[in-house]
Amino acid sequence: MPFAEHPLEETDPLTAHFRSFKRVQTPRNGRVLARWLGGIGLAVLLAGFLPWTQNIRSNGQLTTLRPQDRPQTVPSTIAGRIASWRVREGQRVKQGDTLVVITEIKEKYFDPELLARTREQLAAKISALEENRGKTVALGSQQTALRAGLSVSLDKARNKVTQTRLKVNSDEAELRAANNDFDIARQQLARQEELYKQGLKSLTELEQRRLKFQESTAKRQAVENKLGASRQELTNAQLELSSLQADYQDKLSKSESERRSAVAYQFDSEGQISKLRNELANLSIRSGYYHIQAPQDGYVVRALKQGIGEIVKEGEAILTVMPIAPALSAELYVRPMDIPLLSVGRKVRLQFDGWPALVFTGWPGTSFGTFGGRVAVIDNIDSQGQYRILVTPDPDLEPWPEPLRVGSGVYGWALLDDVPIWYELWRQLNGFPPDFVGAPSDKAKSGLAGKKEAKAADSGEEEEAK
Structure with a gap:
């Protein structure tokens, strides 16, 4: 039974004598709730069209x-033993500040005077190289002198051969004269003997002629011996001229061999000097790695190694540095x-x-x-x-x-x-x-387009960029 919208009037003659009708009224909470739900639904519906x-x-x-700008670890370039810490955690450092000092652990570098000794070796090797260069110059001068001496000796030997040949010619002429004298003396002796047999010449004249024949024979023999000696001397002069070139060539070859040995030693010395210089440079650079320095301004965040005397390996991180700002x-x-x-x-x-x-x-x-x-x-x-x-x-x-x-x-x-x-x-x-949405702004679009055009220009794809 539906309820009335308003409470019953007390003046109604039909219900005035009923007390229950006086207390009954229509409930209003449902209508209020419906109105609220309708308002909320309308608000939600309208909110659905709000921008999001x-x-x-x-x-x-x-x-x-x-x-x-990111946190970085500071490694040790060389292996060593931590000798001392120069910083603490949280400390601010500048670029180049010493963080840790390490000492050597390799026996090759234990000598504290290793740099000085290496410099001495380098200086000694350079001095030896200079002396060797002087030796090379001296050997070159020696070869020049040998070639000049060879030229003079060859001229002298050629002159001697010419003189000896002239002497041989002279002795040959003298031999021909002696032969003529010998033939004349022999003929005269034969005629003298014939005349002596006929009694026309005396024995004394015959003996004088025989003596003269003996003298002519001896003279011819002496001239023959002299010619033989001259010919032998000519042969010796020619042999000496031939051997002179060989002797000097032997001396020049020996000198050239010594010069080449000196040059080879020079090249070897230059290689050793370069090696010593490289070693000296490495030692000088290595000596700078004993002090591990800050790579940039920042704060020491954390020490990854503790204490003194701890061994660090090559490339092992020692601490962490955080850059400033x-x-x-x-x-x-x-x-x-x-x-x-x-x-x-x-x-x-x-x-x-x-x-x-x-x-x-x-x-x-x-x-x-x-x-x-x-x-x-x-x-x-x-x-x-x-x-x-x-x-x-x-x-x-x-x-x-x-x-x-x-x-x-x-x-x-x-x-x-x-x-x-x-x-x-x-x-x-x-x-x-x-x-999906495009670029956020025209500025970003222009920036992206510029990057694309630059990349296309570098690769040669201009048409694609356009």
């Missing part, structure tokens, strides 16, 4: 954009399905660990405690199924907090296009990715 900024959420940590950037990891939606220059909102924030991802303008950034780097290869991006501070917005440190956590969301809330709910329920 699509975004890509990702987690990561703070790092630096430049590699030289690094250019921070957020290292975020994005799913492969979201990476096509990002581009260099895309705006990103960031929330840092330890920094109070009130975040409304769909309405970044109403969020509190978040900071702006822009995508600076997008990796071309994935890292364990996700792509890494680097976000740098947005110069047009508020700066990042100074207390931030490298390695702290960061939560970010890249801002995409604005869509109605009902569309975003529908997309989330169906698991669809955000809408």
Whole structure:
């Protein structure tokens, strides 16, 4: 039975004598609830048409954009033993400050005067090389003198052969004269003997003729002997002329051999000098590695080796240095399905660990405690199924907090296009990715186009770039 809208009037004559009708009235809570539910539904329906900024959420940590701003370990270039520490953890150092002093552990370098001794060896070798060069010059002068002496000796020997040949000619003429005298003396002796037999000549005249014949015979024999000696002397002179070239060639060959040996020793000495210089340079450079220095300005974060006397190997890290005032950037990891939606220059909102924030991802303008950034780097290869991006501070917005440190956590969301809330709910329920949008601004577009044109110009693909 439906209730009346208003309580019954007391003046109604039909119900005036019933007390229950006086207390019965129509309930109003249901109508109020219906009105509230209708208002809320209308508000939700209208809110569904409010703009919602699509975004890509990702987690990561703070790092630096430049590699030289990241924490680095300071290694020991050579193996050694820690002799002393010159810094403590947390201390600020400047580039070139000594951090650790080490000593040698290789027996080859134990000698404290090794550099001086190596210099002495180098100086001695250089002196030996100079003396050897002097010897080479002297041998060259000796060969010049030998060639000059050979020329003079050859001329002298040729003159002697000519003189001896003339002497032989003279002796041959003298022999012919002696033969003529001998023939005349023999004929005269024969006529004298014939006359003596006829009694026309005396014995004394015959004996005188015989004596003269003997003298002519002896003279001819002497001239023959003299001619033989002259011919022998001519042969000896010719042999001497022939052997003289061989003798001097032997001396020149010996001198040339000694000169070449000296030159070979010179080249060997130059090689040893170069080796000693290389060794001296290596020792000089090695001596500078005993003091391990700070590579740049920064803070000593952690000592990886402890105590004094501990052995360190070549290339082993000793401590870690954090550079001063690094250019921070957020290292975020994005799913492969979201990476096509990002581009260099895309705006990103960031929330840092330890920094109070009130975040409304769909309405970044109403969020509190978040900071702006822009995508600076997008990796071309994935890292364990996700792509890494680097976000740098947005110069047009508020700066990042100074207390931030490298390695702290960061939560970010890249801002995409604005869509109605009902569309975003529908997309989330169906698991669809955000809408694909182009470059965030004309400036970013021009920057990307410039990079593409530069790359195309380097590769020679101008038509493709256009």
